[in-house]
Amino acid sequence: MDHTPPVPxxxxxxxxxxxxxxxxxGQLTAWIHREVVxxxxxxxxxxxxxxxxxxxxxxxxxxxxxxxxxxxxxRGAWGATVxxxxxxxxxxxxxxxxGILYKWIIGWxxxxxxxxxxxxxxxxxxxxxxxxxxxxxxxxxxxxLAMLITFVAVGVLRWPMLWVVAVVAPIxxxxxxxxxxxxxx
Amino acid sequence: xxxxxxxLALVAIxxxxxxxxxxxxxxxxxxxxxxxxxxxxxxxxREFIDLFAIARLAPGPGSMLxxxxxxxxxxxxxxxxxxxxLYLPSSMLxxxxxxxxxxxxxxxxxxAIEGGLSPVAAGLIFAGILALLQLGExxxxxxxxxxxxxxLLMWRPKLHPLLLIxxxxxVFFLLHVAGA
Numbered sequence: 275m276d277h278t279p280p281v282p283x284x285x286x287x288x289x290x291x292x293x294x295x296x297x298x299x300g301q302l303t304a305w306i307h308r309e310v311v312x313x314x315x316x317x318x319x320x321x322x323x324x325x326x327x328x329x330x331x332x333x334x335x336x337x338x339x340x341x342x343x344x345x346x347x348x349r350g351a352w353g354a355t356v357x358x359x360x361x362x363x364x365x366x367x368x369x370x371x372x373g374i375l376y377k378w379i380i381g382w383x384x385x386x387x388x389x390x391x392x393x394x395x396x397x398x399x400x401x402x403x404x405x406x407x408x409x410x411x412x413x414x415x416x417x418x419l420a421m422l423i424t425f426v427a428v429g430v431l432r433w434p435m436l437w438v439v440a441v442v443a444p445i446x447x448x449x450x451x452x453x454x455x456x457x458x459x
Numbered sequence: 460x461x462x463x464x465x466x467l468a469l470v471a472i473x474x475x476x477x478x479x480x481x482x483x484x485x486x487x488x489x490x491x492x493x494x495x496x497x498x499x500x501x502x503x504x505r506e507f508i509d510l511f512a513i514a515r516l517a518p519g520p521g522s523m524l525x526x527x528x529x530x531x532x533x534x535x536x537x538x539x540x541x542x543x544x545l546y547l548p549s550s551m552l553x554x555x556x557x558x559x560x561x562x563x564x565x566x567x568x569x570x571a572i573e574g575g576l577s578p579v580a581a582g583l584i585f586a587g588i589l590a591l592l593q594l595g596e597x598x599x600x601x602x603x604x605x606x607x608x609x610x611l612l613m614w615r616p617k618l619h620p621l622l623l624i625x626x627x628x629x630v631f632f633l634l635h636v637a638g639a
Contacts, residue, residue: 298518298624305620312616323577325557330583332556333478334549335522342550346557354554362542365519369527370538372517379516380509384632389516391631394601395624397591398608404584405609411578420575424582429589439579447575454571 281316281348287360289314290341295364299389299396302337302361303329304403310344312406317347319410331439338362416453420446465533466540468499473525473544478552487522487545501532600634 293305303326310316317325325347329339338358345357372379379385412418420442427438472494476487488511495501502510510531514524522545529541563569592602608623 294519296518296621300515300521302520308616308620320573320577323580324573325560327576327580327583328556328560329553330580332549332553334553335520335546337520338522338546338550339553342553343557343560346554347561350558351554354550354557358546358550362519362523362546365517365523366526366538366542368517368519369514369523370530370535372513373510373527373530376509376513380512384635385516387631387635388628390601391604391627391629392624393515394604394631395608395620395627397588397601398605398623399612399620400584400591401588401605401609402612404581404588405613407577407581407584411581413574417574417578421578421582421585424579425585425589428583429586435583435586439583442582443576443579446579447572450575451568451571454567454574 281353283349283352283356286345286348286353287356290345290357290360291363294361295368297365297396299392299394301396301400303340304396304399306337306340306344307403307407308399317344319407321347323407323411327439327443331436414453416449417446463499466537469529469533469537469541470544473541474548476525477545477548488524491525491528495528495532501528506531600631604630 289309290306293302293309297305307322307326311319311322322344325343326336326340329336329343332339338361341357341361342354345353345355347353349356408421411421424438424442427433427442428435472491476490479490492504492507496504496507510527511524514527515521517523525545526538526542529537529539531537533540560569588605592605604627608627611623612618
């Protein structure tokens with residue numbers, strides 16, 4: 275279907291290693307989205323988003339699930355193994371190092387304010403991702419409505435995410451399917 | 460309980476959490492605290508809160524708290540085992556789902572699912588941002604920073620996040636020193 279040459283495993287390793295090591299403040303999914311979709315163009319925005327939705331619905335940590343999804347899409351079983359291993363290598367040693375140094379770190383008063391700053395920037399990255407996903411997801415009234423209903427139900431009303439997705443997603447998909455058939459026919 | 464093998468215990472705690480944690484890492488903190496502090500008394504509540512803070516300080520997913528607990532109770536081997544127990548089961552499940560999903564790329568129903576799921580995903584991201592902003596004692600400075608960073612990245616998409624993170628840390632720290 276697509277004739278682009280496969281992404282080398284070494285590149286997948288290098289990218290996910292950097293994402294894992296530099297992702298201070300969390301929000302790794304926003305990092306992955308930025309690198310894989312915006313900077314490198316390895317996947318389209320829609321491909322990534324559907325994978326992200328899958329990662330959220332499935333059990334497990336969202337960011338590692340997303341890494342597995344992207345790796346699988348790019349290079350199958352090896353791609354998935356390499357992506358998640360690479361992404362966890364840096365944090366694994368970093369967290370142990372922080373554990374060794376923690377008496378000094380916790381005792382230092384500036385650390386709280388630095389963490390707040392880092393977390394706010396990471397959240398800003400997530401907001402930027404939300405805006406661009408919103409832009410690409412809204413192709414008409416129905417997708418916009420699906421997005422709004424999901425946001426209000428999960429974010430504002432705090433309804434359980436799984437139930438909201440279980441109701442909204444099938445309806446949204448069905449509408450998409452029939453619109454696609456109508457456009458073709 | 461006292462004679463329980465600590466490695467086996469780590470796997471017994473974390474492997475079920477791997478599959479049970481639907482909706483992300485935030486769901487694992489409470490059961491993890493219950494198992495390690497109250498049931499097995501591997502650490503005091505204070506120590507648990509410190510480890511939680513450390514895991515957030517280090518790069519990577521917040522769920523790296525689990526390897527950190529593994530390291531604290533059983534050294535590097537414990538950390539490695541905790542990582543595998545927490546991430547392997549859910550990753551294999553996700554791999555299976557991704558494989559089935561990606562195999563059918565290009566088919567009309569696949570395009571429909573992709574097009575139908577992406578607005579739902581976008582709604583979930585917005586909901587996540589709202590939850591995170593309401594979670595901490597985030598002041599106006601945090602809200603302002605979130606908006607500023609999002610705006611900067613819209614304007615210059617390839618601006619490196621590390622640069623922004625460094626600036627954010629510095630500004631918040633300087634304001635702290637200045638007593639703001």
